[in-house]
Amino acid sequence: MSEAQSSVAPPRALVTGSTGFIGSHLLRHLHEAGWEVHVVMRPNAEAAAQPSYVAGVHPYTGATSQIIEAVERSKPDTVFHLASLFLAAHTPGQILPLVEANVLLGTQLLEAMMLSGTKMLVNTGTSWQYFHGEQYRPVNLYAATKQAFDDILAYYADTTGMRAITLALFDSYGPGDPRKKLLRLLLDSLRTGETLLMSGGEQQLDLVHVDDICSAFLRAATLLKNPELPSPLTYAVSGGERMSLQDVVKVLERAAGKSLGVKWGARPYRQREVMDLWKGPAMPGWKPQTTLAQGFRALVEQE
Amino acid sequence: MSEAQSSVAPPRALVTGSTGFIGSHLLRHLHEAGWEVHVVMRPNAEAAAQPSYVAGVHPYTGATSQIIEAVERSKPDTVFHLASLFLAAHTPGQILPLVEANVLLGTQLLEAMMLSGTKMLVNTGTSWQYFHGEQYRPVNLYAATKQAFDDILAYYADTTGMRAITLALFDSYGPGDPRKKLLRLLLDSLRTGETLLMSGGEQQLDLVHVDDICSAFLRAATLLKNPELPSPLTYAVSGGERMSLQDVVKVLERAAGKSLGVKWGARPYRQREVMDLWKGPAMPGWKPQTTLAQGFRALVEQE
Numbered sequence: 368m369s370e371a372q373s374s375v376a377p378p379r380a381l382v383t384g385s386t387g388f389i390g391s392h393l394l395r396h397l398h399e400a401g402w403e404v405h406v407v408m409r410p411n412a413e414a415a416a417q418p419s420y421v422a423g424v425h426p427y428t429g430a431t432s433q434i435i436e437a438v439e440r441s442k443p444d445t446v447f448h449l450a451s452l453f454l455a456a457h458t459p460g461q462i463l464p465l466v467e468a469n470v471l472l473g474t475q476l477l478e479a480m481m482l483s484g485t486k487m488l489v490n491t492g493t494s495w496q497y498f499h500g501e502q503y504r505p506v507n508l509y510a511a512t513k514q515a516f517d518d519i520l521a522y523y524a525d526t527t528g529m530r531a532i533t534l535a536l537f538d539s540y541g542p543g544d545p546r547k548k549l550l551r552l553l554l555d556s557l558r559t560g561e562t563l564l565m566s567g568g569e570q571q572l573d574l575v576h577v578d579d580i581c582s583a584f585l586r587a588a589t590l591l592k593n594p595e596l597p598s599p600l601t602y603a604v605s606g607g608e609r610m611s612l613q614d615v616v617k618v619l620e621r622a623a624g625k626s627l628g629v630k631w632g633a634r635p636y637r638q639r640e641v642m643d644l645w646k647g648p649a650m651p652g653w654k655p656q657t658t659l660a661q662g663f664r665a666l667v668e669q670e
Numbered sequence: 671m672s673e674a675q676s677s678v679a680p681p682r683a684l685v686t687g688s689t690g691f692i693g694s695h696l697l698r699h700l701h702e703a704g705w706e707v708h709v710v711m712r713p714n715a716e717a718a719a720q721p722s723y724v725a726g727v728h729p730y731t732g733a734t735s736q737i738i739e740a741v742e743r744s745k746p747d748t749v750f751h752l753a754s755l756f757l758a759a760h761t762p763g764q765i766l767p768l769v770e771a772n773v774l775l776g777t778q779l780l781e782a783m784m785l786s787g788t789k790m791l792v793n794t795g796t797s798w799q800y801f802h803g804e805q806y807r808p809v810n811l812y813a814a815t816k817q818a819f820d821d822i823l824a825y826y827a828d829t830t831g832m833r834a835i836t837l838a839l840f841d842s843y844g845p846g847d848p849r850k851k852l853l854r855l856l857l858d859s860l861r862t863g864e865t866l867l868m869s870g871g872e873q874q875l876d877l878v879h880v881d882d883i884c885s886a887f888l889r890a891a892t893l894l895k896n897p898e899l900p901s902p903l904t905y906a907v908s909g910g911e912r913m914s915l916q917d918v919v920k921v922l923e924r925a926a927g928k929s930l931g932v933k934w935g936a937r938p939y940r941q942r943e944v945m946d947l948w949k950g951p952a953m954p955g956w957k958p959q960t961t962l963a964q965g966f967r968a969l970v971e972q973e
Binding site: 431432435459460462463465466470471474475478479482503504505507508510511512514515516518519521522525526639 | 735738762768769773774777778782806808814815825
């Protein structure tokens with residue numbers, strides 16, 4: 368920070384989901400951009416291991432009063448709500464945690480924001496709310512709970528003058544991704560040479576580098592400063608390079624300089640596999656900076 | 671039941687919210703129409719006091735497994751989902767019970783229906799999901815949680831072939847109403863002669879007799895038997911006599927044959943008072959049978 372800037376109090380962020388893949392990257396991006404960063408999280412081992420620049424760790428074990436206290440104490444200018452339970456498919460035992468993580472926590476957060484007069488929220492949605500087109504049609508129960516929260520957000524935005532932007536995410540990737548996702552399988556196979564049994568591979572993917580996703584969150588926070596912004600808004604955070612899974616593998620092979628053993632068509636497609644992606648509205652003033660070729664090259668080098 | 675009918679197994683209903691005002695009337699209507707009636711409810715004093723014709727009382731204390739068991743054991747043809755927590759305005763401490771009652775329970779029910787292959791659901795919505803018009807715009811958080819559940823219902827309907835009709839209710843009234851609502855105040859004032867301090871009284875009301883609401887639930891169950899029915903559907907259950915609160919009082923005064931002491935304008939309107947009601951789609955084959963004059967006369971006689 369320059370001396371001129373340091374005399375102004377930094378903007379304060381309250382982040383949920385900061386232990387997740389995107390959340391942990393977002394903390395760093397916020398810090399580097401000069402924000403004072405607070406987090407709400409379940410009190411566990413990770414809470415003790417937050418980066419040293421985190422100004423406040425506010426515990427949450429399910430009570431509304433804890434979220435109210437977290438917002439009161441951290442006095443955020445902007446709340447970044449990334450906490451969610453992602454499940455491609457659910458079991459009956461996961462109904463309760465899905466509703467708690469994806470509907471209840473967010474509602475508690477909105478109530479706390481209303482009580483404290485906090486006016487700006489960047490929320491996290493998913494392109495899976497829009498199966499086969501522009502209208503709401505959820506791919507899975509996870510996406511349905513995300514839409515359920517959007518409806519509750521619409522109520523708070525309408526009654527409190529709160530401004531909110533929901534970023535509908537596609538697929539994310541980047542360094543330090545602990546998730547057991549497709550790209551992890553592919554990178555493992557590059558190393559081991561093991562043959563992968565895959566579906567037909569014609570489903571469309573929109574992989575976005577985590578740094579680009581984080582810059583989208585920061586851009587949304589900037590847009591929210593405009594008191595005239597209609598609210599809530601939803602923007603699609605697309606990496607700009609949509610291609611089939613087969614083509615994604617080709618990009619990875621080029622980045623690695625070697626071929627992957629993939630057996631296409633050896634597995635069935637998932638039920639409600641998303642073959643054609645949603646085209647949502649783009650966020651003004653934001654564009655992804657990392658091409659898939661660049662991002663994959665960096666991943667391969669780190670392996 | 672005639673002998674010819676008694677040789678056919680009666681249809682089975684599973685009802686949530688059966689201890690509520692509408693729910694308790696619906697049980698009787700279902701019984702009188704020849705249904706075998708099961709209920710899901712919290713184990714409390716009311717559970718022991720269910721009508722003798724109730725074939726099964728299935729306990730629920732919050733667990734998904736209990737709802738699954740209730741559906742498995744009762745094997746309903748049709749589920750009537752009336753349980754909800756109604757709050758005109760909420761406090762922070764009511765966020766959790768609102769989400770539990772209006773989102774979680776219904777989601778558990780849908781999951782249980784999916785697992786057992788139960789195909790027909792009559793769900794309860796509210797005209798308050800449509801403040802000032804045709805589009806979703808919730809009057810309060812209660813209505814927002816109802817809409818949130820509709821989103822989750824859309825997912826199950828789309829993926830399981832389940833057929834669902836949501837009945838969007840306006841105001842209800844009838845004998846044995848324990849709720850401390852406006853009509854209760856008016857009836858009390860008829861008896862005591864006490865002057866009532868009211869708002870301007872120009873807000874529109876759509877009061878529907880509970881017997882008509884129950885017949886709407888039964889009509890919806892009949893419509894759901896059509897396997898080609900698009901799903902989910904929403905119908906507005908209007909009493910057909912929309913009028914201002916001032917005019918409602920006039921109808922009551924005529925029914926009682928005496929005047930009420932009402933001071934109009936002595937109180938402010940509620941925040942987000944609904945002045946103009948939603949005009950939703952009418953359900954084919956259903957019409958209210960009880961005029962406000964008839965319904966009020968019966969109420970006054972019972973007092």
